[in-house]
Amino acid sequence: MNSTSTPDLIVVGAGIVGLAHAAEALRRxxxxxxxxxxxxxxxASVRNFGHVCATAQSGRGLEYALTARERWIELGAAAGIDVRQVGTLVLARHEDEARVLREFAATRPAGQVRLLDAEEARELTAQPLPGLLAAAHLPLDLRVDPREAIPALAAWIAAQPGAEVxxxxxxxxxxxxxxxxxxAVSTNRGELTAARVIHAVGHDVDRLFPALAEQIELKRCRLQMLEVAPPRKADLGPALLTGLSMLRYGGLAATPAARDVRERIQRSTPELLDVQMNLMLTQRPEGSLVLGDTHVDEDSTSPFDDERLAELLLREGEELFGEPLTVRRRWxxxxxxxxxxxFLVASPHPAVRVVSVTSGIGMTTSFGLAPDVLDGLVWPVDSSRHGLEWAHDGGQAAPVAALASGA
Ligand SMILES: Cc1cc2nc3c(=O)[nH]c(=O)nc-3n(C[C@H](O)[C@H](O)[C@H](O)COP(=O)(O)OP(=O)(O)OC[C@H]3O[C@@H](n4cnc5c(N)ncnc54)[C@H](O)[C@@H]3O)c2cc1C
Structure with missing residues (x-):
């Protein structure tokens, strides 16, 4: 390590949040x-669906997502990342779900949500999708393959003048x-200094900043995922969301009919709510499908995955496609x-920001969050911004005592 190197900014963490901040800093x-x-x-950044799920968000998440999609397209072209502009298809297999889609479409500007009948939806995704009543196509949404996109983004950043990874x-x-x-940033390979630091370590905020993590009751949310062999008709096209997704993403969940969806699922298949399932799919470049997911919040992640959750996921996936699916990978x-x-954006020191997307939508929002964070980390240092900033309604600002020391 070159211990004399003093960059303007050190970013800790090379997941999407850290990389988005690094790319934004280079832009500046x-x-x-x-x-x-x-x-x-x-x-998390290489284990996800690669779904830039912009349209279904609400509030700050939607603002960030709409900025982020532009940056994905722009940077994708620069860094050789395959950014598919295929959108999302939200499937309605019950009347209450179809109502959610109509209510949702009524809240959005023309062009963001296209309501489809079942035949139009089947044509778009080339899948039989038994029991489909209606769907909504969200054309702004994007898809990347995270296993390719994240290393490509890191390599692109490393190749820029003034950058190092x-x-x-x-x-x-x-x-x-x-x-x-x-x-000063201490590492297992020596010490560096920088004018500014962005600490973007995902769920590990508590390792160096335990008080911060406690203040927002930060949990580690563990998701179980499956990769299945391509279905009979290979090209999925858009990402697929289902009625369970209508309970998860702010824009859809805010519709009056979403309550009916929840109540029906609670009566018919409560086990899906128990495991916080969000049944959704994206396609990988070679054709296999990423099928997920289930959620459990923990302080430390259990090392033991529950096969019952994987079975439930597979059962719901097979019902959606109307055919057996073959599991290729689990993770x-x-x-x-x-x-x-x-979104956590905290300032334990005027020149430091601790940043984490605490809502499971980092691929969707990081490129929109980063400009906001860097705007606040201005030259010269604005010492009035020392504290905990909440990028979300309903939080309370609270100062954070000291910088972290020790591992
Ligand atoms: C299964 C799954 C599916 C998801 N699907 C989607 C999706 O489709 N769309 C979407 O928008 N979001 C999705 N998400 C959420 C998204 O993946 C996360 O919000 C995002 O990846 C978080 O990025 P991150 O950079 O904060 O974390 P990470 O990707 O976990 O990166 C943090 C990095 O920091 C490094 N690090 C930690 N501590 C240190 C240290 N002390 N020193 C140096 N380095 C350190 C880690 O090694 C790691 O590489 C999904 C998440 C999961 C788990």
């Missing part, structure tokens, strides 16, 4: 060093530097979750 002409503890990113570099402390103005993902805020 700053020099950036990204530090990642693993040999390559293996966190260091893997195998575990950050163990973030403290004020001796000059009092800049920030789990973990993301940061807080019931208090959708």
């Amino acid at each position: 002409g700053l020099t950036v060093t990204v530090l990642e503890r693993d040999h390559r990113a293996v966190g 260091r893997f195998d570099t575990h950050v163990t402390a973030v403290t004020p530097a001796a000059d009092g103005a800049s920030v 789990r993902g973990v993301y940061a979750h807080s019931a208090a805020t959708d």
